[in-house]
Amino acid sequence: MLDSAKPKPALLEIKNLRIEATSYPPGEPPRKVVLVDDVSVSVEQGKVLGLIGESGAGKSTIGLSAMSFGRGGVQLSGGQVMLNGRDIRTAGPSDLRALRGREVTYVAQSAAAAFNPAKRLMEQVIETSLHHKLMSRAEAEARAVELFRKLGLPNPETFGTRYPHQVSGGQLQRAMTAMALCPKPDLVIFDEPTTALDVTTQIDVLVAIKAAIRDTGVAALYITHDLAVVAQVADHILVLRGGKKVEYGTTDQIINTPQQAYTQALVSVRSIDHIEKADAAPVLSVANITARYKGTTFDVLKNVTVDLPAGQTLAVVGESGSGKSTLARVITGLLPAAQGRITFAGRTLSPDLASRSKDDLRELQMIYQMADTAMNPRQTVGTIIGRPLEFYFGLKGAAKRARIQELLDEIEMGAGFIDRYPAELSGGQKQRVCIARALAAKPKLIICDEVTSALDPLVADGILKLLLSLQAREGVAYLFITHDLATVKAIADKIAVMYRGQVVRYGSKTDVLTPPFDDYTDLLLSSVPEMKLGWLEEVLASRKMESGGN
């Protein structure tokens, strides 16, 4: 829109931005909360700025400020947001409507919720272009089809005739990108566009987004919590924490020579060096397990066989729908297996929960993904940890309290927590309490179901370190279910890769992670973003070579 012969001013220039929200705690007077404080950053034409930080860092809030939009009572209360040379922070509603969708567009994290379920995709993709009278319907549809093609969507000619619920999550995310690019904006805000996707889908979407940005020459704000992802697409990176700027630099500088301690921690996250232990006698043997849900004829697990040596960690890795959580349900007895046999601590486990002995139950504990829902909100930390002590060991009174204290020390939480309620704990603390509850039973095996995937990377790292040190001390074995390969590398002694209900690869960590790979493991491993520049291109190049060779 600007004359390209003149020297280009920054497309978007945020100066000393301050964003506040009013919170309404029940029964108390409303109070102001500062979400973003004194943040300045700029984006030049055709460049990509990565905004990175943990939850609550204010990255999405800053992203939306580029459209002068505040979610649910959020106010842009100070500073300037200069877009194409004018301050839009204080612009009126009609000016804002004129720029939203024309100069800046938005790609939401959950495309499934961001598309109107009652309208066809094409109608929604071209709506902005028609509303702002940027092109005729025919032109807009032609451009949409071209974008569908560019983004690698199937049958681009007819893709738009479908309804949102008729296409997959990854396709919907790409359709949302097409919707953002269709009106030829100057700037697109990508708000965690790949976070909700499986890792093998994420890489496809990432490639599509990157190519689309390059081909259209649009500038972008790319918001994510995953530094490895943003390193693949951004020119510059702004690291945020608690609404404040931590560090800003080129992608190369942030990844390779981070200056601030926080950035360094983010870059080195999940680089825990775990050396696998030598093989030992198994504490758990799962042999030829086949399972299906009641009233269905489809086997969610097919002939699964794995061993877990005592005091070691077996990582079960796979994407959503691979059957990895079902395996946990079968081992715990919540879903009795149709066929096969489970041996635990030398005994054959009865398939269903009700007929297991108290010792079987005690020695096999479980930790959940969402610590929030895994603890009764009406019980204190002391009650939560104390119940298994009472239930399995009959501990009461002072002895129980002393043991609770010991367990709290083990999970590196102080004495003050014993009378607190779960709602008063942070996400990481909640997960620690769940670990203590499992430990209280003195188990031989703990099943960890995606225990770190709801946590911010640094917090997750702390949990993994804790689990490793507990294993070294207590000799407890872990069955670690996860979709995240970085976590697997950090903690596993043995790995089982699952795909569509079957174990496609099983062995020691080194064996599983060393070529030659089977096709699925190869795809899975190569899809995990690495913390280095140019990784995405390397993967693409190697995949092209392989398919060229075939």
Next chain:
Amino acid sequence: MRRIPISALIGLILTGGFFFVAIFAQLIAPYRMDELVGGVWDPISATHWLGTDSIGRDLLTRMIYGAQVTIFVATCATILSFVTGSVLGFIAATAGGWVDQALSRLVDLVMAIPTLILSLVILTALDVTMINLILVMGFLDSTRVFRLSRAVAVDITVMDYVEAARLRGEKQGWIIFSEVLPNALSPLVAELGLRFIFAVLFISTLSFLGLGVQPPLADWGGLVKENSAGLVYGIPAALAPAIAIAALAISVNLVADWVLSRTTSLKGGRGA
């Protein structure tokens, strides 16, 4: 302790006042319940603060005894509907299977007929006594409590902490009383208020239709009926019990609203 909002305070005071009057009606009332003390529809005076009724009884006295009858019947019906509904609801939710199916379908069936219509059908065949009224009201209304408590309990039983308790090997009793019940309490307490209001309105309506509390005893709905004939001649005696019904319902509503907002923000409730 946080301060009580003004609306809830008004509701609490009024509700408390109504219950006080109901409990001590015999002590407070200036006259006997069926004592003829004046002419037909005497106007308001120093001796008869609300005037007299359609046959010359003191209206204030009738209102005070009316409060006792109304609140007694409504309270009994509420307790009955609540106990029946929540116990069956919890059983249906935790037992599942055919027990749940049978109870849920039965409740669907009863709720397919408007409560007033169904109770009219039943009261045609049943003697209209106070016990029967309470039983009919309580059981018909327990369907609503059943639905709510079942829904609440089903939401809770799928939580991971309930699964964790099952995996630990806890008995069914522990799971219901220690894991499910404490978390189901706050929505149920608020519902208690709403059910009580419903019971007040319902018994009033039945009595107004002549199918509730029978003379010479009268609840507020019956008092409206007794005095309604005067309205057309501009005698407002029927309005006093009518306003009392509305006032009681509104004050309980104010309290219920407050309880609901307060319990959900308690420690351990949703959010910090």
Next chain:
Amino acid sequence: MHPVIKLVVQRLALGLLLMLAVSALIFFGVEALPGDAAQAMLGQSATPEALANLREKMGLNEPMLWRYGHWLFGFMTGDMGVALTNGESIAKAVGGRLGNTLFLAFWAALISVPLAITLGLVAARYNGRWPDRLISGITLATISLPEFVAGYLVLYILAVKLHWFPAMSMVFPGMGVFERLSAIILPVIVLVMVVLAHMMRMTRAAILNVMQSAYIETAELKGLSPLTVIWRHAFPNAIAPVVNVVMLNLAYLVVGVVVVEVVFVYPGMGQYLVDHVTKRDLPVVQACGMIFAAVYIGLNIFADVVSILANPRLRHPK
């Protein structure tokens, strides 16, 4: 068969099944209660001979199942039997009264539905500001008013004190439409009062629920005007919940009619029903109960069918 048609047919079949179950409940439920219809009618002091005579007359000595079948078949063919109290055909008495009741309910619905939806939209638009607060305050007051209290308040103020309208709503055959309308003004006002606030609040909740969806934010971020957002993106998704709200309240209206008719001495189904409950005339009460239940179930089925038809996932399966 298209899945939507299948679902609609299933829903209709379920409705019929429910109606059958309701008829059984109304018939056998009454039978299962202590005492029988003859006893109830004559009272505790009745002589055994009188009781036996009445039992014979009512056919109470026949097997229960046979009587049920007879009753149900008669009902479906338009023969509802005769009233015990005066021996008149129930179907004939119901015919005229049902018309009167529907006339009343129709006008109450015609006024309250558009009004409630409009005000519900206004409340949703000004969520949390004074129009919204005003509406929730009024709602609280009106849901605490039983129909007969509202009825007498309106009657006392508008008819007795202000003399604007007649206090009784007499209608009779041969009356002109305009006269009829002026006769039912007060009961219509009361019925509108009784359902309006509820319907308004539920409409508001349904609209707010849709307005909080992520796709509404998407539409706002496209730069569309608020009206376009509501019309193009909120409205198609709000149809089903709003229709549900309306049907639920119309079902509520059906019950309100019973009481309001008694207050205003209006010759409709409600008064007929209440009269005969007092007289313990079981056949009349059962017939009226069936009719009210059928209307109630019918409205609920209608709401469900609209929900099915408005759901894009069902209309356009994968």
